Amino acid sequence: MSKTEELIKAETIITGHVNADFDCLAAIVAAGKLYPGATLIFPGSQEKNLRNFYMESATYFFNFKQLKEIDKDSVKLLVVVDTSRKIRISHVKSILDNPGLKIHIYDHHMQSECDLNPEFIIKKPWGSSVAILTHEIRKKNITLHQEEATILGLGLYEDTGSFMFNSTTEHDFEAGKWLLTCGMELDVITDLLNRDLTSQQISLLSKLLEGAATHTINDLDIVISEISTPDYVGDFSVLVHKFMDMENVKVLFALGRMNDRIHLVARSRTKDVDVGVICSAFGGGGHAYAASATIKDQTLAEVRDELFSMLYSKVTPKLNIENLMSKPAVAIPRNMTISQSVERMTQFSLKGVPVVDSMENMRCVGILEQKIADKALAHQLGDVDVEIYMQHPFSSVKKDCDLHRVMEIILGQKQRLVPVVENDKVIAVITRTDLINLLVQDPARIPESLFPENKQVRNIRNIMRNRLPNKILEILETAGQMAEEFGTEAYVVGGFVRDILLTKPNFDLDLVVETDGIKFAKKLAKKMSGRAKYHRKFKTAVVILPDGQRVDVATARLEYYEYPAALPTVELSSIKMDLYRRDFTVNALAVHINPSSFGKLVDFFGAQRDLKDRTIRILHALSFVEDPTRIMRAIRFEQRFDFRIGGQTLNLIKNALKLNLFNKLSGYRIVHELKLILNEDAVPGSIKRMDELGVLEAIHPLLVLNSSREQVITELERVISWHSLLYLEPTISVWKTYFLGLCMGISKPKMEQIYNRFSFSQTEEREFVHLRETIFWAAGNIMNIREELKPSEIYTILHPVPLEGVLFIMARTKRDMIKKYISQYLTTLRLQTIDITGDDLKELGLIPGPQYAQLLFETKLACLDSLVKGKDEQLEFVKKVIKSGK
Numbered sequence: 001m002s003k004t005e006e007l008i009k010a011e012t013i014i015t016g017h018v019n020a021d022f023d024c025l026a027a028i029v030a031a032g033k034l035y036p037g038a039t040l041i042f043p044g045s046q047e048k049n050l051r052n053f054y055m056e057s058a059t060y061f062f063n064f065k066q067l068k069e070i071d072k073d074s075v076k077l078l079v080v081v082d083t084s085r086k087i088r089i090s091h092v093k094s095i096l097d098n099p100g101l102k103i104h105i106y107d108h109h110m111q112s113e114c115d116l117n118p119e120f121i122i123k124k125p126w127g128s129s130v131a132i133l134t135h136e137i138r139k140k141n142i143t144l145h146q147e148e149a150t151i152l153g154l155g156l157y158e159d160t161g162s163f164m165f166n167s168t169t170e171h172d173f174e175a176g177k178w179l180l181t182c183g184m185e186l187d188v189i190t191d192l193l194n195r196d197l198t199s200q201q202i203s204l205l206s207k208l209l210e211g212a213a214t215h216t217i218n219d220l221d222i223v224i225s226e227i228s229t230p231d232y233v234g235d236f237s238v239l240v241h242k243f244m245d246m247e248n249v250k251v252l253f254a255l256g257r258m259n260d261r262i263h264l265v266a267r268s269r270t271k272d273v274d275v276g277v278i279c280s281a282f283g284g285g286g287h288a289y290a291a292s293a294t295i296k297d298q299t300l301a302e303v304r305d306e307l308f309s310m311l312y313s314k315v316t317p318k319l320n321i322e323n324l325m326s327k328p329a330v331a332i333p334r335n336m337t338i339s340q341s342v343e344r345m346t347q348f349s350l351k352g353v354p355v356v357d358s359m360e361n362m363r364c365v366g367i368l369e370q371k372i373a374d375k376a377l378a379h380q381l382g383d384v385d386v387e388i389y390m391q392h393p394f395s396s397v398k399k400d401c402d403l404h405r406v407m408e409i410i411l412g413q414k415q416r417l418v419p420v421v422e423n424d425k426v427i428a429v430i431t432r433t434d435l436i437n438l439l440v441q442d443p444a445r446i447p448e449s450l451f452p453e454n455k456q457v458r459n460i461r462n463i464m465r466n467r468l469p470n471k472i473l474e475i476l477e478t479a480g481q482m483a484e485e486f487g488t489e490a491y492v493v494g495g496f497v498r499d500i501l502l503t504k505p506n507f508d509l510d511l512v513v514e515t516d517g518i519k520f521a522k523k524l525a526k527k528m529s530g531r532a533k534y535h536r537k538f539k540t541a542v543v544i545l546p547d548g549q550r551v552d553v554a555t556a557r558l559e560y561y562e563y564p565a566a567l568p569t570v571e572l573s574s575i576k577m578d579l580y581r582r583d584f585t586v587n588a589l590a591v592h593i594n595p596s597s598f599g600k601l602v603d604f605f606g607a608q609r610d611l612k613d614r615t616i617r618i619l620h621a622l623s624f625v626e627d628p629t630r631i632m633r634a635i636r637f638e639q640r641f642d643f644r645i646g647g648q649t650l651n652l653i654k655n656a657l658k659l660n661l662f663n664k665l666s667g668y669r670i671v672h673e674l675k676l677i678l679n680e681d682a683v684p685g686s687i688k689r690m691d692e693l694g695v696l697e698a699i700h701p702l703l704v705l706n707s708s709r710e711q712v713i714t715e716l717e718r719v720i721s722w723h724s725l726l727y728l729e730p731t732i733s734v735w736k737t738y739f740l741g742l743c744m745g746i747s748k749p750k751m752e753q754i755y756n757r758f759s760f761s762q763t764e765e766r767e768f769v770h771l772r773e774t775i776f777w778a779a780g781n782i783m784n785i786r787e788e789l790k791p792s793e794i795y796t797i798l799h800p801v802p803l804e805g806v807l808f809i810m811a812r813t814k815r816d817m818i819k820k821y822i823s824q825y826l827t828t829l830r831l832q833t834i835d836i837t838g839d840d841l842k843e844l845g846l847i848p849g850p851q852y853a854q855l856l857f858e859t860k861l862a863c864l865d866s867l868v869k870g871k872d873e874q875l876e877f878v879k880k881v882i883k884s885g886k
Helices: 022-034 048-062 086-095 129-139 146-159 170-181 186-193 199-211 236-247 275-281 300-314 338-348 370-378 403-412 432-441 461-467 470-486 495-501 517-527 575-580 607-613 629-641 647-658 667-678 683-693 695-699 707-724 734-742 748-757 762-782 791-798 803-812 816-827 838-843 850-864 870-884
Strands: 012-015 077-081 102-107 120-123 213-217 220-229 251-258 261-268 290-296 352-356 364-369 417-422 425-431 490-493 509-513 531-535 540-544 550-555 557-560 569-572 590-592
Touching: 012 022, 012 086, 022 077, 022 129, 022 146, 077 086, 102 129, 129 146, 129 170, 146 170, 146 186, 199 220, 199 236, 213 300, 220 300, 236 251, 236 261, 251 275, 251 300, 261 275, 261 300, 275 290, 275 300, 338 352, 338 370, 352 417, 352 425, 364 370, 364 417, 403 417, 403 432, 425 432, 461 470, 461 495, 470 490, 470 509, 470 517, 490 495, 490 575, 495 509, 495 590, 495 607, 509 517, 517 531, 517 540, 517 550, 629 647, 629 667, 629 683, 629 695, 647 683, 667 683, 667 734, 667 748, 683 695, 683 707, 683 734, 707 734, 707 803, 734 762, 734 803, 748 762, 762 791, 762 803, 791 816, 791 850, 803 816, 838 850, 838 870, 850 870
Parallel strands: 012 077, 077 102, 102 120, 220 251, 509 550
Antiparallel strands: 213 220, 251 261, 261 290, 352 364, 417 425, 490 509, 490 590, 531 540, 540 550, 557 569
């Protein structure tokens, strides 16, 4: 057998970074559970005890291999854990150029750049890679054996410092809790992590303590210590950890020259020093609070000098925000009008001001931005108090606060200014301009986590492929490929994306392209053998495919409203501005569909957070002023998803209602939104919510809810649900049935007011009048019955009533006998047919005319009462009726 034939064929291999710690080893084992049949490659470690554990336990239990045992050409998929840097997986460098090699990554080192070009990556700022992989294992309902749970726990406990490191997150605790249920042995973990020091290690620890020196670098105290030893000492990081505990230092860099290499181990307990970034510069890695590196071909003095250079360039000095803030603060009271606030901001050339309870107590209650105030003024809301449209909630700081917090508020939370408070009073503000002026001079102060390019971008490609039908995926992939050919970006947006994340079916495709949407739609229609319709004014189009699937295509656009409740005017814009024009954060999501970025989630406004918190929140304070129908939409989504309308959004709804903005809406727009609500599943809840907030009264004062209407609408939900389970034709117009409940008790002359307000067409009004009249007639006949009715009598009473009216009568009555009659009518009587037709009557010599319908109707009544059966008896019955001259 040749050497090549002896090599192991392995399509998928899993490995981690060189000089692996327990987290890396455990993450490799965990990934093995996600990729059954994969080969585990241990990258090696310089920690003696860890190596012994691997040799004695991991090799035996988890069947690790060495890369030299693998046929490198057979590797098609490389899974990398606990790192995303090429330099840290040098032991598998020889397979990185394999043709078509796919790379999957699971990592928790957020500050390190990914230079491996992965097809799939999960990178989360959690305390350990094990926590990330454990989360994925749980999602797939994979079980763990006790040995597996214990080794995963070993990595988890080591990388979180037994949950004591600042980098620990709630996800790490959740992982630990679940591993306990899988049999994780805590005593084994304790024995391995709490190792007694050898005499050699104690001696070195003493030297570390003696050689430690504190250096003040950019206003921060940093301890640096050095040791030299001719032999390698295992568990050098353990010595550093014990040093930190004994001396209670915040930042420590330990340099150890052992054999021909320099070992750098760093620990930090402050966000001012990210040791992961510094160790990465030496070819190592880690995270913000714990990191290490191994340096070859340099002397201890050279490494020390380079370390000092790094510290001076990477560690930003502390800055007292007293030197940054603007004081005294120009503030406005909450009862000042919008017009007055604009004058005040113009006077002082301000882009925003804190809003205070009163100028006497200066207690900050919100923030007002100039752009919102100007927009409100344009909507003729100058006389409204600023408290209605101020930003609330908001973030403030005290004057001894850390600059990082200020940057997080202004850069991370996008809050234009930060009030500085003392004893519950606003004493100053820090504006975006104040911060920018500082950062222009010293951009190194900005934490890397606040750079947009360094923020974690979620990719939901796999979720889409698991939850969407193939035909929908094909449409998205085709449109994405076309966008690539156009040299532009394309996105699927809105409710479609929201419902993917909520695991709800929704195949209404709404595409946005950063190019000519109409031109794009025409080409897409041609490519997919469909047809395109378009609306040039709004730069939108719809593609209708052969199977009836519709694909809406829009040009990325910005809408603005010339006055409250107006239709939008459209301008070309970017995807961010296109999403900003939407109603709620949960509907302002987009997903890239270009091939190079397919599945990348775009979330500018915190929609994922609101989905998690189950909250409906608008995007800006004047949203309901610009389009009051969004109030009805907020209620519809709140009830559909069992969410809650956020506090500030609820306040803005109440204010919009006070301004009587519904009076400026056309009847068509109101009834369109009302139909959508009345066609939902949770109609009673929506109607009750509209009544609570005063929306029903705003729509029309005659529609307010009373106990009788509420009772009937609640019963209608049960009746309609029952009827839908019968799967009978024809289907009913659900909204009409509920609308009957809303209009219950309203006289005919007053109903004319409602028809006029809702801009009903003559046909719609005629149909609704007929519906109400037949209900009134039938209800009067059936509800007063005191004796048992024959089937023909039931049919005669209910047959003239449209199905919506029949269900309404069923919901309104409290008598079980009448419900039984209606159920009998709906399930059997109306469906029963007769055997004779008009052709049979013609053969009897009858001249076609109204008599036909009457004879066939009387025949059906006789059949319902079982007086006649079969065609022959039915014909004899007709002959007798004709002969009798009736």
